[in-house]
Structure formats: structure tokens, C-alpha cells
Amino acid sequence: MPSRAGRPALAALIFNEVERPLRTAHLLIASMLIAGSAACSRKAPDAPTAAAADQEIAWREGDVDDALAEAKESGKPVLLYWGAKWCPPCNQMKSTLFKDPQFVAQTRNFVPVHLDGDTPGAQRWGERFGVSGYPTVILLKPDGGEITRLSSAAAASRLAGLLKVASGRTVSTEDLLRRTEGDTSQLTAEDWALLTNFDWRNDPRHCDDPRRAITLLDRLAQAAPNANQQRRFALLSLVMGVQEKEDGGYALTADQAKRIETLVPAILAHPEEVVANREELSYAIPPLVAALPPSGTRTQLGGALVAALDRVQQDASLPLPDRLGTVAADIALAKASSSTVPEPVLAKVRQRVAWADGAAKDAMVRQSVISNAADLLDDAGDRAGARRLLTDELKRSASPYYYMLGLADLSEEDKDTAGAVSWARKAYESAQGPATRVQWAIAYSNTVLRLKPKDARAVEASADAVIAELGKNPDGYYQRTRVKVSRWGKGLAEWSKTTANAPVMARLEAKMEAVCARQGDNATACRSWTTAS
Secondary structure, three states: OOOOOOOOOHHHHOEOOOOOOOOOOOOOOOOOOOOOOHHHOOOOOOOOOHHHHHOOOOOEEOOHHHHHHHHHHHOOOEEEEEEOOOOHHHHHHHHOHHHOHHHHHHHOOOEEEEEEOOOOOHHHHHHHHOOOOOOEEEEEOOOOOEEEEEOOOOOHHHHHHHHHHHOOOOOOHHHHHHHHHOOHHHOOHHHHHHHHOEOOOEOOOOOOOHHHHHHHHHHHHHHOOOHHHHHHHHHHHHHHHOEEOOOOOEEOOHHHHHHHHHHHHHHHOOHHHHHHOHHHHHHHHHHHHHOOOOOHHHHHHHHHHHHHHHHHHOOOOOOHHHHHHOOHHHHHHHOOOOOOOOHHHHHHHHHHHHHHHHHOOOHHHHHHHHHHHHHHHHHHOOHHHHHHHHHHHHOOOOOHHHHHHHHHHHHHHOOOHHHHHHHHHHHHHHOOOHHHHHHHHHHHHHHHHHHOOOOHHHHHHHHHHHHHHHHOOOOOOOHHHHHHHHHHHHHHHHHHHHOOOHHHHHHHHHHHHHHHOOOHHHHHHHHOOOOOO
């Protein structure tokens, strides 16, 4: 959801905020959640036929209040979809799930509303529903209570069935999770269907405590009515509980190692489970297998995993990014024995990337796959190939600023400070949309903070860019934006202390105060921009 740009740390498999454009070291899980945005929706024909209209979701654009009002009048629940036009997994969903006839048909039992993260009020809605990562798909009762969050790990046909189940539900997510923590024998088949396909990785409001989530997933793994559900919950619990070492890699307990050696083969024995768990098997499990002690068991398990994922790659019914991402396992397993990927694996990665590049004809599909492909090349040791792929895509993409941050990161890996800062600045300057421009300005400023901390003028200028973007949107300091700004603000405050640049920080704080003063009831939260958690 990719080696670095699309992969958050293992815990983010459960708490996902990962469509992020900036690549970071030690990232291992793909952001495969999928949604879309108005800005990159296909333009409707002037006179659409009835048949064509039946094949498209009848999105209400941007007005959640209107959608909820219609839901109350009609008795239908709301399908809320929150995304951004530059987001690769968002474009993946638009080009796959949102075109699936079964899924489209089931959306007619809902009031579908699309909320682009850059539209007015979008960040406020994100605060209300507890969402921050693009994309998020939530089913709401007419009164606004949450029914569930859809996980895109399931096949389109399964999600279509889940919509059918959810369309008649009156039980909220909060009530369902409380039931889960109590007597699980009282859970219905519908409850289990929702829990199995729940978006555990992207619900900070309901799942903000990793320890609670692990305990809950362990309970579900023990109580689930069938074996494939038991293994699904056990897999999520395993991934959630693994601890990353400070120097990279993973420190497995004896129990975790045993679970890997028993759980993974059990899943690999069932092709349908391999497909259902393809995200975890492609990105989360390979580095854990690699962390096992060197032995015939590790070698055999790694070989079986690669063989199973090669079969997934051949499944033409699956989205192109999912099929391409399977080769990430080859890279992670190869690095178990050497920091350098051997030539046969590198050749396989290059072949898969060339295949995906050639197969991605549609603009939305390309947006969903190219950054992933570049990260795979870089992770396998072909940084020059990654750079060529991203540079060529600048000429094609409607969101070139997304790829510019990838180029900035490649330059940073090459110790090219000037190139990294230049690309990060270009990415910010060409970014579109108020929330996106804030995020890209933060990426630019953070690049300067990392690479040119002694250049106080450059640091102040890049920080000014963030504050200027915040000042253009007095109603945007919510959830996603607030979290990103507070992380950036802490880093800036630490820079001020360690480099003795209190006067610079004082000027920035004064400018930020003017921004916060315009935030209305959110002014207090804004004023905590350097200290908030």
C-alpha cells in the first residue's frame, strides 16, 4: 500500500495512515486500501445512456450533510468514500472495485457520497468520523452512526455481498466491538462477516490501542466459526505484535517464530486464502520469514511463499498493483542472506516491472502502479531504473508532484542534498488542492530539516511555506492535517533547540499564531502545533 513509499511499519497494517507520498526507511507493509476522488473521476458523457448509468456509482460529490439528510428520508444507509486524486490506492479502487458490476449494483441500496480530501470541510468530516488515511470507505446508518469500514483485501464479489449485509444493519461498529469483547458465542453470521472484512488497519477511533487490538484479534482467532477466519485473525494478530529492531529487521519471540512456521503453511495450503491474504503475504510475512533462524525450514517456507505468490501474479482477475506487489516477497527473502539482491531476483523484479508498465494503459491504473514499481526496483538495487521510471511518468501523470517526492527520496539516498531539496520544493510548488499543498509543504520542510539543518534561512523559508498554506484554509485544521502539522511542529521545535535557533522559531510561532487565531473552535488545538501528540 512497494518498498518504502507504499509500506508503513508492521503496526500500520492495523492502523493505516499510509497513502503518504514521502518514502521512509524501515517500511514494510503495502497500503492497498483503495478509494477515489472527484478530481480524477472520468468525465461523464454529455448524454449518458441508461445502461451506462447503471454501470456507474451514483456518487453525491462532497456534501455529506445532504447525503445524511437523504438517508434519513429514504431509510438507506450512507456509503462514504474519502480519497485524493494523487493517491495510488485510490486510483486502484476507482479502476477496479468501483467498476465491478456486483459492487455497483449493491451501492444502489445506499446513498453514496464521495469526499475528496481537498474539498472544503473535508478535514472536518475526517475529524468527525475518525479517519486520516486516504482512502477510507465507511458505511453509515442514516443517523450518522458507523456500521463498518470496508477492507479492500477482500474480493469485489465478497465486498458486494458485504454491502448487501450492511444495508439492513442497525448495529453500530461500537456495539459490534463491545459484543466481540464479551460473549463471542452470541455473534451472528453477519457479525462475523463484518469482522472478517473490517478495515482493522484504518480505524484510529475504534482501534487506537495496539494492545487492545491484538487481544481482540486473538479472541476472534480462537472463536471464529471457520478455519479460514481463524487464520485470518491470527495472521493480523501476529503481524501486529511483531517488534522492529532499532537497527532494522525484526525480533521474533519463540512463540512468534512457531506461529509463523505453522500458520503460514496452513494459509498457503488454501489458494483462496492466499488471495484473500495477499497483502500480508506479499509485504508483512516475507521479512518475518527472513527473521527466522537460518535453517531448512526457513528456506522451504520462503520457497513455498514465493511459489504461492507467483500464482497470485498470474491471476488476471486481481488488480494490477496487487499482482505486481507479489515480487516484494522475493526481495525481502533474498535480503535474508545478503544485503545485495542476487541477479536472478533482480532480473525477475525488472521483468515484473516492465510487464506492469506495459499493462498499465489507463491513466488511473498507471497512477495506482508506477510508484510501487519504482520502489520495487529501488529496493532490489536498481535505483537508476527507478529514477527513469518516475522521470518518464512526470510527462504522463495528472499528478506529477506525487512522483517528484519519490525522486527527492532517490536523490536523498544518493546523498544528493541539492537534488533532494530541489525535487521536494518542486513537488510542493506544483501540488494541487489545499490539504495536499499543506502535506507537500510539510514534506518539503522536513526534507530541508533533515538535509540542511545548519541552513537556518532554508529551514525558515520552507517552514514559512507550510504556515502560508495553512493560512489559506482557516477551516482545515482537523484530523489528518492536524496530525501531520503536529509531527512537523515537534521536529521543528527540536531543530530550534539543537541548533540554537530560538529567534527563527519565535518568528515562526508568531506567524503560526496568526493562523491559529483564524481557526475558530479549533484554535486551541492549532496552538498546540509543536507539542500535541
